[in-house]
Structure formats: structure tokens, C-alpha cells
Amino acid sequence: MFLIDCGEGTQVQLRKHKIKFSRINHIFISHLHGDHFYGLIGLISTFMLLNRENDLHVYGPKGIKEIILLQLRASGSFTGYNLYFHELESKESEVIFEDETVIVKTIPLNHRVYTNGFLFQEKLGKRHLNVEAVAKYKIEKVYFDKIKSGGNVTLDSGEVIPNKLLSFPPDAPMSYAFCSDTLYDESIVPIIKDVDVLYHESTFLDSEQQYTEKTKHCTAKEAAKIAKLANAKNLILGHYSTRYGSIEPFKTEAETIFENVLLADDGREFEF
């Protein structure tokens, strides 16, 4: 399980939503502002107290390792598990994680300090077995993996059954882009092109557009423009300024530009 950003109190939220701590093996930190980062040291310490044994990988801006290690040293603590830091400093998008099922790339953002978004791309999975066809040709179980990987099957009779008849195409791989804190910046569009789900910050409404340049944040309208330019399928908004009493206007504003808008909120879950 991936955790993206870790503000103060993240532990409390994880407990509240019954997320098993041991499932978190990779933590991605977009930038070193407190609301995205101050909960990390506490989480790392709690993993220790829970006698974690799995490796933990932390991806974040250069400097993150020194900050965490300094605090661990000050508390005379060491982690019983392996703690790996992957410090980021590239200003270009780069691959920072890859396994059999997913690849993770950075999305360089334009904020007051060095900041990355993260793009999670599922890899194309295996084909699905056509259970009826397999039964019809009386194909043995030992061939199932081969079929799922796209191979044809030669029957005892010598007849070759093409894979297409024995399997269905794999699920379309999903992709998710997380853009934490950023000024409106079209340069990210090619990186997140055709993404299934785009989380994009929208600190302000258009009526406060004048604050975006100084604070390096953007408006709901601007987030929607990015979603539209990138041909995203869905847009999730979040990181609203506390100046607003309600978050509904963010949805209304973004919908003037882009259709599928959802609002992130404490503990809200989305399925795609």
C-alpha cells in the first residue's frame, strides 16, 4: 500500500479509518511543508513500537533523510526494520518506483519549495481465461498460465487453438496522478496525459485568484483546466483554504470547465 504525504496527525486518521499500519511499505512525500510532512517521524516511530519487520521506503525531497535521522538519533531510537530513503532532486519527471504491477513517476510541480506530484501507472495485467472455451477444448490446468500470458495451445491432435479463442483481454490499466501543491502549470499536462484519476489541489476559488501567484497555489477553475488539457477521466479536488465555509463551490466552479469532478474530504473514499 502506498501512502502519499503525511501531515501531523496522519496516524490518528489511519487508525480512525482502520488502515493496517503494516500494509504501508512505500511513503511518497511531495514537499517539506508541515501539512504534508510533519507526521512522518511519528509514523516511523510508531512502526518501531509495533515491532515492524518489513522494509519501509520513503521517497521525498533531498533533505528528508537528514531531518528524520537527526530526530531518531536525538531520541536514541533505531528502527528494527530497514528504512530506505530515496531522495529526490530532479527537476524533470523520473521513474522512482517499479514492480510487476505498477510504475511510479514524479510530476515536477511549481510551489514555494521543491515539490513533486506522483503519477501511479498500473501495468497491463494478464489476459483473463475464457472458462467456457477452455472447458470445450478440454485444456489441462497446466496451460492456464500460458494462456493468460497470451500463448496459443496445441492440442494432442496437433490442432493449434489461437489465444484469442481461449482468453479475454486484460483489464485496462488504471492511472492516478497526485498533484499536491502547485501554481497553475501546463507543463505537467504531457506527463499526466489521459490519466484516469487526477487529484489536483484547488486552494482557492476564482474570486481569490490574486493570491495564487504569491502562495503558489491554484484555483478550482485552474485545476479543472489542467484536467481538461490532460484529457483526464476524473478530477478530485482538495487542499481547500480554510477561508471558505463550504467546499461545494469548488465543485460547481470546476464543473464549468470539466465534467467529472469529485471533492476530497477527511476520510472520503473513492473507487474507480
Next chain:
Amino acid sequence: MFLIDCGEGTQVQLRKHKIKFSRINHIFISHLHGDHFYGLIGLISTFMLLNRENDLHVYGPKGIKEIILLQLRASGSFTGYNLYFHELESKESEVIFEDETVIVKTIPLNHRVYTNGFLFQEKLGKRHLNVEAVAKYKIEKVYFDKIKSGGNVTLDSGEVIPNKLLSFPPDAPMSYAFCSDTLYDESIVPIIKDVDVLYHESTFLDSEQQYTEKTKHCTAKEAAKIAKLANAKNLILGHYSTRYGSIEPFKTEAETIFENVLLADDGREFEF
């Protein structure tokens, strides 16, 4: 207002109990374990966001300044207010703060890392005006400060009215000792002698006494022994291990040794 120790989520608790952030000017950190310290950087950042102007003084173990400044630098932040660190490294009790009304001393504790408790001693205040006597002798307002400070008053007639007739003794000054995390250690007794209120950790019950040496914590019974030896007037217990379902047994156990036992708990307030 003094804040002692600052674990993760302290801000949330302060808000919940409607403590005005701007009233906190002195923060005392006993040691650099997370549950006593990880909320400090967030609080300092929040003070920034609230446009604090008052000086803030932080007292804590050597190393605390580097940890906080490193994080402020990483987030490209600077405080609009003056932030002063008073780093502690003495193994003897020392005076670390003093103004007209209060004096604060460290209480060296015996824990896994360098740790101090803190002793807050009110200074003897001014005497109280005997309003009836003052009226009887028709004494002018300009003399009131002199009377409160213990001076006699000479009437126009030349008669000297002794202070005792014009005022009552000042309130007895209160003292409060906070002993955060420590192994049972009688060497603190002379420092906290006759204290009005002693907060002393009691992580374990006597039945788990075998864990105290390794973890450098103590039991409710041991906390009560310290209170008794120090001739404290009241004992507040806290820092209970989460292994116990209820905190009431801590009170019961301590009361076998010492009479006036109170149990600290989230948000609980005490008046003396």
C-alpha cells in the same frame, strides 16, 4: 502561559480545550522522545500562520534547536516572531527562567535519553490591603502600593501606622513539579521538597515492576513513594502504559502509600 512537553497532536488538544495560542510564550520540553516533542515543529509553524508577534522561548535538551531549525529551513519558512532556544545539558538542577512572579528550575531525571522535569515555584506575592483599616485611617490611594509592599504609613498628624494593621499576609506561594519520564529516583526528592503539586509519571502498576529498569519508567507505587518522601501535598499520576484497560488501579495502588492522589487524563483540569 507555560506549555510543558508537546507531543504530536498538541495543537488539536489546545484547540479542543480552547486554549488561546497567543498566550503560550514559554515551552518546556523534558526530552526528545516523540510523545513529548513531535508536536513542537507543528506548533511553531502554526504560530507563524497565525502571524504571531510575541517572542517564543523554547527550553529543552541540547539538539532541539538544530532539529527545529533544519525543518524550518527545509520548508523555506522563517518565523515573523523571535524564537529563542534555551538548550539544556546540565546534569544538576538549574534555574532556567525567572520573572517577578515565578522561578523555574530543572529536575534532572533518569530516563533512556537526557531528560529533565521542571519545578515551577511562585514567588511570595504582595500583601493584601486591609480595606477597612485603610478607610478608618483615611489613607490616600497613593500609599496603597507601599502598604502592599510591606511599608508603614505616617499620617499627617505624625502618627505612624504599622503595616500589620493595614494589610494581610500575601497568599502562600504555590509550587508545581512536573516529572515526565523517569526511573524511580530518590535523588530528586530534595529538589521537589514540600511541593504543593507533584506530577509524576506512573507508566506501570507494581505487577509490572520488572519492566521499569529496562524502559526507565516507574510504577504508581514508586511515584507515591517519591511524593511521600518529598512531603508533597498532592500527587498527579499520568503517562500510563496502554496495556491497562482502566487507569483507576493506578490511583488505588498509589493511595496505599500516599493520600492525595489524582489521575491525569486527556483534557482533565485541576485547580489548587
